[in-house]
Amino acid sequence: MVGAENLITRPSELVVYECDGYTLEKETPPAVVFPNSTEAVASVVRVCREHEVPVLARGAGTGLAGGATPLGGGVVLSLARMKKILDISLRDRMVHVQAGVLNLELSSLLSDTHWHFAPDPSSQVACTIGGNIATNAGGPHTLKYGVTVNHVLGVTWVAGTGEVIQVGPEATSAEFDWIGLWTGSEGTLGVATEAWLRLTPLPLAHRTFRVIFQSVEDACNAVSRIIAAGLIPAAMELMDRGILQAVEDAFHFGFPSEAEAILVVELDGIPIALDEQERIVAQLCRDCHAQEIVSAASEEERALLWRCRKSAVGAVGRLSTGYFIQDGVVPRTRLPELVRRVANIGCERGVRIVNVAHAGDGNIHPILLFDERDPDEVRRAMAAGRAILEACIELGGSITAEHGVGIEKLPLMTALFSPDDLDVFWRVKRVFDPANIMTPGKLLPPPPRLSQQDEKNGQPR
């Protein structure tokens, strides 16, 4: 089906696939297959369906919620070898790629044009387009440009039935929005094997600056005021003192050691409009007690600033041997309250928490530090992570903005959704994956009670 050269069963090789970026739970899979075509993916799914064997799609394994962790066994279906660029049509503002193509590779490929693929998750050096689609990945620039679903025009999809379906790239009123439904379904409805992606013109100019605040709350207030003033910057990223220390140790950027929080603001567009926008943003930041506002003096300095931000999580290894990164989201105006609560949760539970945030989206990424050798510390960190997400729900937000539910946030789905809401998800799941073999046990908690009608019919809806 895929050939011996595209199959791994040796335990020493399988260990790489025991988890993704969420390392608190692990299990070695019995086999990993590397199909190199849509048909091969469909064959694997069909055979697994016939034998009721779970299938776990995996891109680069950079996910942070355990979506690619093979708990409970099953075949890991790696898309890593499906990395062909199939077509580039700048006239259509579109590229057609296989799912294993790396996000950053697209930017490199288009570097001599004025186009780019806008979603830019921090893991973009390593993460795949298929993974971006599975999690509806975001990134710093989603504030202005939207998340992955806003940039997918077409998909070749292998459903849990083993059937291959092509949708798009032309839109039609005669079909449901399959791309919208499948994007972010975390491999539980099927697998994207190819995608047609919309390209966005690079902005004519950027203004990137770092604003130093004496408190995280001041920085969050500035974010709220900028949005309320009718400005949509390309990005507004927050780093607190804890993470800045790690970033400074790693990159020696020159962040002041006394800064409690730094906001990286990027405006983009036409130069003539940016002067005025920069003036307004600077004034609003000063109104929120900003201590210092420094513009990136060159493209190199801008690139380094972004490298610091995007590598911030990786730098956390300098602070602690063990950590996990949370992904909560609240309405933007509730951000100051949320960061207060995160700090309190850390204090109350004795867990050190450092913060990065896509502040413009209300999306926080608290990083909880612990010593993996100390079970009590691990337990307290897990409990603190849960408390943070419960706070997000209380404040009108959600338990994940861009990392997905995976296994890590599964217990909180019942806190966020009612049994009737979850039942709606199960109706969708059963249509595309009637045998429940696609990434089972992720994203969705076990099915709710059977309805009276279902009980009468003897089967779930």
Added chain:
Amino acid sequence: MSQDAVAETITPQSIGDAARAIADAAAQRRAIYSVGGRTHFEYGCPPGRPGIALCTTAMQEVIDYSFRDLTITVGAGMRLHRLAEILAQQSQFLPIDFVFGGDSTIGGMVAWSPPGPRSYRWGSIRDYVLGMRAIDGDGRSFCVGGRVVKNAAGYNVTRLLTGSWGTLALIGEVTLMVRPLPEQRRLWSWSVKGPEELERLLSCLIASRCEPSAIEVIGGTWWDREPVLATVGENGPFRVAVVLEGAARELDGLWDTLWRELTEAELRIGEEIPVESYDRLSGFLAEIPRSGVVYELDVRPSRVVAGLELLSNLRPRASYLAHAGTGKILVFEESGDEFTPEVAAQLRAAVMPLDGRLVVLRFPWSGTWERVAVWGPVSPTGRYMQGLKDRFDPHGILNPGRYVFPP
């Protein structure tokens, strides 16, 4: 079957009332046809069997407007002009075109998701619906999505319901992401003599770094009634209109950029036309007579010119508005009698080499139109659509006959 089949109208005051009404209808297996502003009831297929119209217009309250968060939650029955007024008070807007005019309800727009000119820059309404409260065909209400601008929890059922023509659930309440209202809008237009020149102009506009909000090609006698748009076309069969939006100084800069790009490509510079013309363009479906036929041709942007050539050969009396940046060509023919299912089949076959799709959006209900003639051949996703339909509306009472599903 006609609109007369829906003689009785109920107007629930709340989602709870609507849920009870649907549960009652489900128990009696009576059809429910959801209506809002009734601005586009003639679109799609006629009601498949007699039933009740469920009018959402009493569910029109603002449930939450967090203008600092750029989100608003409203009842599905809120009319678009009222929504626009509320948002404008905070200098905000919902960046979709009111293609059927301001009397349409937000629920009606979400149920169909008709594309407008500005979807090129701003996307469609799907990109702005963050959450929803809806009622399935058993009368059970459920919530999907939320009130945050990014949300990866659970399946994106809001997108599934958006554009499903009300066949899976009645949309009761929606949370929308809104945007700061651009200070200004300006329009430029070109008359173009032939397809080669049109292709060169469209290629330049689509490659432009000034990202127009809309790139429209218009043609046909319908537009002769619009004085400004008519003069634009006096030198050639194709007329192109470009829309730029932003702050005043920004627009000057954007136009300068486009001017340079056009000059470098040795293309003519367009002439600026009054901004009011945009409303005639984007709202043309609301203006055309009800006796006519409306259909959409969906092609890739690079095949729009070929699609228009094909159209002018096969349907020389048709008028059209082509969203050249997204590849959606909306076509209008005044005499519905001349557009038969056979004509639709001929056009459908002709656009196939372009990988194009044809959907007949409006046709005289007095004629005999099979479902396949309206929506096209059943796609490979048909059984999944039916699977979802069976699970969301097990008794088939929600808008039976109106969409791709058999009544």
